[in-house]
Amino acid sequence: MKAREIMTASPMTVTPVDSVRRAADVMRELNVGAVPVVEDRVSNMLRGIITDRDIAVRCTAEAHTPNCFIKDHMTAMPLQTVHPDEDVSRVIEKMERGQVRRLPVITPDGVLVGIIAQADLATKLGPTQPREIEELLERVSAASVPTETLAPA
Secondary structure (H helix, E strand, O other): OEHHHHOEEOOOOEOOOOEHHHHHHHHHHHOOOEEEEEOOOOOOEEEEEEEHHHHHHHHHOOOOOOOOEHHHOOEEOOOOOEOOOOEHHHHHHHHHHHOOOEEEEEOOOOEEEEEEEHHHHHHHHOOOOHHHHHHHHHHHHOOOOOOOOOOOO
8 A cells, every 4th residue: 555545635734934823723623733834835845844732832832922933833844754655664664763643745846745644544554454553653652752853764
């Protein structure tokens, strides 16, 4: 199975100059914990990701206003990413190695085409590969470092 078969295609995005409030609104509306940050909505070039944890730790805890820019609080590139044609075993490997819960799916030239979350793996692979999914969840959840801030290895 390939990444494109399990990813959420065309995810909602924000830009670096959108407000943190906008990112939080998107997260609430979609019931997600992270939103990809793209250069602009035309090019869809991935620039980073903003998570609910980024908002809590980098914005709220430091007493910033919700109207400040995403670029001041997001995790910027380089991030762990995968290409649409990568095998799902590679997706799992990258999540485990980077201890991340989400992987943006990008084309070779950096255009965001999707995102894969642990939930995608659990719902699409869980019935056929329950042991692998259980091990992935254990290893990533045991991380003692922020999950979205690791650069690729």
